[in-house]
Each structure stands twice: as C-alpha cells, then as structure tokens.
Amino acid sequence: MQTISKNDKKRIIRVLEIYNETGKTKTELEKLSRQQEVKYDYKIFVTNMEREKLYERINKRVELMLDKGLIQEVRNILEKYDEFPTAMQALGYKETKLYLDGSLTKDELKETIQQETRRYAKRQLTWFRRYKDATWLDMEEGYEENIRKILEVTQK
Numbered sequence: 001m002q003t004i005s006k007n008d009k010k011r012i013i014r015v016l017e018i019y020n021e022t023g024k025t026k027t028e029l030e031k032l033s034r035q036q037e038v039k040y041d042y043k044i045f046v047t048n049m050e051r052e053k054l055y056e057r058i059n060k061r062v063e064l065m066l067d068k069g070l071i072q073e074v075r076n077i078l079e080k081y082d083e084f085p086t087a088m089q090a091l092g093y094k095e096t097k098l099y100l101d102g103s104l105t106k107d108e109l110k111e112t113i114q115q116e117t118r119r120y121a122k123r124q125l126t127w128f129r130r131y132k133d134a135t136w137l138d139m140e141e142g143y144e145e146n147i148r149k150i151l152e153v154t155q156k
Contacts, residue, residue: 010086043153044134048104048125053140055118062092071096071109091117 074096
C-alpha cells in the first residue's frame with residue numbers, strides 16, 4: 001500500500017475531497033473502477049524517435065523557451081502570486097525560479113531544464129511500454145506511414 005507523506009499537503013487535501021464527496025477512500029474507488037467494464041473503445045498511439053534525435057530536439061526547444069521569454073514569464077508570475085502555485089512545478093518553471101533566486105547560473109538553468117526534460121521524456125516512454133496494445137509511431141518513418149498505421153488500427 002502506498003502512503004502519503006504527512007507533508008504532502010496537496011495529496012492529503014485531494015484524498016479528503018474524494019472521501020468527503022463519495023464516502024469512499026481513493027483506494028476503494030480505484031478498486032471499483034478496475035472492476036467495471038471499460039466504457040470506451042480507445043486506442044493508444046505513442047510517438048517515438050531515436051533517442052539522440054529526441055534529446056537534440058529537447059535541447060533546441062529549451063533554448064527556444066529561454067529565447068522567447070521564459071525567465072520574464074516566471075518573474076511575472078512570482079510577482080503576481082504570494083505563494084508558489086502548483087503550476088509553477090512544471091518543467092522549466094521550477095528551475096527558472098531557482099535561477100531567479102540565485103541558485104543557478106543561466107548556463108546551469110538551461111542545462112538543468114534540458115536534463116529534467118530528457119528524464120521526463122524517458123519516464124513517458126517507460127510508462128507507455130506497459131501498454132501492450134499501444135501502437136508505436138516511429139517519427140523517422142514519416143507522416144504517410146504513421147497515418148497508415150493509425151488508420152489500420154482504428155478501422156479494425
């Protein structure tokens with residue numbers, strides 16, 4: 001059984017909201033949900049590419065975010081809110097806050113966002129590998145081939 005840390009205010013509030021609304025614990029609701037038949041005929045498509053190319057794209061994307069004003073965007077949010085909103089935990093934002101606090105140099109900021117984004121991409125791929133029915137779309141194969149795969153799966 002997974003337990004929630006007594007310091008995890010966000011999750012504690014969520015489980016209390018669930019119990020207050022339903023009279024059931026989160027675990028009980030999850031068990032009930034797994035017993036029910038799936039309502040929708042859904043398909044899972046996962047885009048994938050060579051890791052080196054993916055990481056290159058991530059690195060360029062982070063540079064673009066910084067060039068397009070990420071630092072000022074985070075500065076504006078921090079000036080507007082007294083607390084550090086949950087949304088500010090998103091990739092890029094929390095690292096930029098560290099930069100604004102003086103904990104990171106600009107180069108370290110860029111490298112940290114790039115590294116954390118690469119880690120996130122790796123976790124996503126690991127997550128989707130557990131879905132045996134997922135259709136993997138290789139971005140190197142081009143749009144026509146991927147569209148063909150999607151149509152093949154959805155027209156069954």
